[in-house]
Amino acid sequence: MINKELYRGLFEVIGYMLTSARGLIDEPQLYGPFRLIDGVSRLCTILEKEESGYGVFFTKLKAKIEKKKYTVMSDVDTFVGMMDELVIDFSHKMNAK
Amino acid sequence: MELKKALFERRSIRSFSEKPVEKELIKDILTAGIYAPTAGNIQPWAFIGISDPEIINKIRVISPGMLGHPKVLICVFSDQKKAYERAGKGGKTLALMDCAMATQNIMLRAFDLGLGTCVVRSFNQVAAHEILGTPDYLQPELFITIGYPAENPDPPSRNTGIIYWEEYGK
Numbered sequence: 298m299i300n301k302e303l304y305r306g307l308f309e310v311i312g313y314m315l316t317s318a319r320g321l322i323d324e325p326q327l328y329g330p331f332r333l334i335d336g337v338s339r340l341c342t343i344l345e346k347e348e349s350g351y352g353v354f355f356t357k358l359k360a361k362i363e364k365k366k367y368t369v370m371s372d373v374d375t376f377v378g379m380m381d382e383l384v385i386d387f388s389h390k391m392n393a394k
Numbered sequence: 395m396e397l398k399k400a401l402f403e404r405r406s407i408r409s410f411s412e413k414p415v416e417k418e419l420i421k422d423i424l425t426a427g428i429y430a431p432t433a434g435n436i437q438p439w440a441f442i443g444i445s446d447p448e449i450i451n452k453i454r455v456i457s458p459g460m461l462g463h464p465k466v467l468i469c470v471f472s473d474q475k476k477a478y479e480r481a482g483k484g485g486k487t488l489a490l491m492d493c494a495m496a497t498q499n500i501m502l503r504a505f506d507l508g509l510g511t512c513v514v515r516s517f518n519q520v521a522a523h524e525i526l527g528t529p530d531y532l533q534p535e536l537f538i539t540i541g542y543p544a545e546n547p548d549p550p551s552r553n554t555g556i557i558y559w560e561e562y563g564k
Contacts, residue, residue, distance in 0.1 A: 309451075309455045312455035312456055313455060313458055316455075316456045316457070316458055316517070316518040316521065317458040319518060320458055320459075320516050320517075320518065324516060328516070332458055335458075335461070367408070370550070371550055371551065
């Protein structure tokens with residue numbers, strides 16, 4: 298059975314990605330990484346509810362993003378550090394599977 | 395509220411409480427908007443207040459810069475037809491400036507009423523037209539997200555070294 302809520306959520310993320318792609322042509326460079334990271338958070342919000350074995354990981358990933366994503370506007374080093382940390386977390390998870 | 399307090403303590407709010415925002419407050423806020431300065435009293439603007447959650451969500455999907463879940467949106471449009479008829483080619487720039495000043499009035503009055511706001515320019519104008527059913531001559535310039543604040547952000551740093559006196563560099 299198709300999970301309508303899941304598909305609706307993904308549909309909306311596609312809208313976010315499409316309009317981000319168009320908008321970023323005329324926007325500050327740092328908006329690019331921000332949109333991608335914010336997109337990851339939005340995907341985690343949708344996917345953390347699914348019974349996939351990744352739920353806890355997605356919830357933790359989202360929490361880390363939400364805690365520091367706005368540092369992009371005030372403290373770029375912290376923002377970059379957060380992204381490095383997220384990549385390490387992701388690599389650990391990938392290796393553990 | 396003192397004007398100075400509003401000027402220095404207003405922050406961009408991106409996290410809103412679930413408390414609904416009364417329509418009367420939005421009307422009050424919009425009235426503050428139309429009392430902003432406007433070149434030649436052209437008033438080359440229009441405003442749409444949006445409180446329907448379904449429409450807000452549609453706008454959110456096509457607005458990457460819209461963060462959090464506001465209870466109300468205001469869309470600030472420049473009226474390109476009126477701007478051109480009254481001010482020629484220069485009308486476009488003047489209309490943009492007028493819309494920006496109206497937006498600041500709206501955000502200050504909202505703050506005065508205990509509401510949080512954030513101004514959003516990162517949205518797809520073509521999609522916004524489609525969703526709101528507006529005529530081509532109304533150009534959506536900015537969205538203002540509105541709600542009761544669920545955060546109290548620290549003030550961002552400001553560079554005061556760009557203020558000069560009498561001539562540049564002094």
